[in-house]
Amino acid sequence: MIGETEPSRIRRRNPRGQGERLREDILEAADALLDGTRDASRLSLRGVARRVGIAATSVYLHFPDVDHLKLALIEAGFAELDDARDAASEGIGDPAQALLARSRAYARWALDHPGRYRLMFGPDLPTALAFDAVESPSRRTFETLVRSIERCQEAGLCPMDNASRVAMLVWVSVHGLVLLRMDRPHFPWKPLDEMVDDIVRRVINLNAFTKPGARTSAT
């Protein structure tokens, strides 16, 4: 066992004018702590400082308090998650394939960054700071899902149900999938991509027009 309570030593003071670099180091260390093999436990200011190799008080040079640090992590997390989804669907013409690829990317990002994902969508942030407003990053993420579904509908690939309602169902389904996989690691899950595809197809009723019930045993 390596003494994990000790700092990562190597750090030395940033040169003059480069003080902002500590901010990046803090965010990076916090991400690493959240994503690491650690027991998905909660983030602490002192833990982050320890990992960066600075005094706990130095965090206050860049964040007024621990909640603002969390807020910065959440905002960066949404940016990363959105990027991952965009990258996954890049160059895919078929709207249904694009939606599935984006959904798989969402799920994979979540499972690769369990601590961050939990912070972004969990109850940890004090309600005073929790953004649920229309212009919040999570709402923007949701809106891209709505549009992705609308494109499928316009292409005639699935029924024209209210896209916003359907998006809610897709969102909660994939959310539940990734959370339970995190929290019940010993359950005999099927492969992630398979489950994501399966659930999204069913929820949006993909191919409902082309061959309903085609995969049943009643062939």
Place this chain on the structure above:
Amino acid sequence: MIGETEPSRIRRRNPRGQGERLREDILEAADALLDGTRDASRLSLRGVARRVGIAATSVYLHFPDVDHLKLALIEAGFAELDDARDAASEGIGDPAQALLARSRAYARWALDHPGRYRLMFGPDLPTALAFDAVESPSRRTFETLVRSIERCQEAGLCPMDNASRVAMLVWVSVHGLVLLRMDRPHFPWKPLDEMVDDIVRRVINLNAFTKPGARTSAT
């Protein structure tokens, strides 16, 4: 503001031979704390003792440590949840209606007991104690869902897909639904029962044989 740090005073020592009643009082207080309006925060041994009106150390008369207290809460929670589902489907002949009623009951119980539900399905319990084994209460709860779906299949109400796979999808979907409703209370959700019905119908492909795509705008 009432001084919440103070105990609920009124308690007096149990009569001789009735020492086991304190155990019940502790479990009740813990449930109340978990389900209360409290910020879905984590349970603490001292908090429970305060609410019961006993010394913190008295908890050790009935539980070897705080994790075993949590374990007892989880087991009781699964029993309650199973009862709620059974009660909801009692007397319903149609397997599909029964499944929907049971699913709605699951979701409602979860939202009525957010702290307990989170404890039961969340990451809080140390892995050493977390039961993921085949005979665990959560597995039993899952198996009743599988059987509920099989009954729908046998009645010809939905495709004969692998029932266990479909049950996984239903479970994660409803789980995600209740968790996000807890954690994003300001999101413009549709009514709970509606969403549960909608999502379960879609996931198990209910009525896939009778009238596929019947509700689309392409009528």
Place this chain on the structure above:
DNA sequence: TGTACATCAGTGAACGCGCGTTCACTGATGTAC
């Protein structure tokens, strides 16, 4: 019938821990004159 004793249902003080936050400070580096 009285009394010694065991049992029972708890208590109270203390421990060490990690946490967020405050306060006054330090010591290197650049800049004005």
Place this chain on the structure above:
DNA sequence: TGTACATCAGTGAACGCGCGTTCACTGATGTAC
């Protein structure tokens, strides 16, 4: 060219808090003789 000073990037000690857990104890109640 030398020096006083401001600025910058941090530090270290201390605070009060709630936590889980330990240890030795207390005081009422029943029971054996």
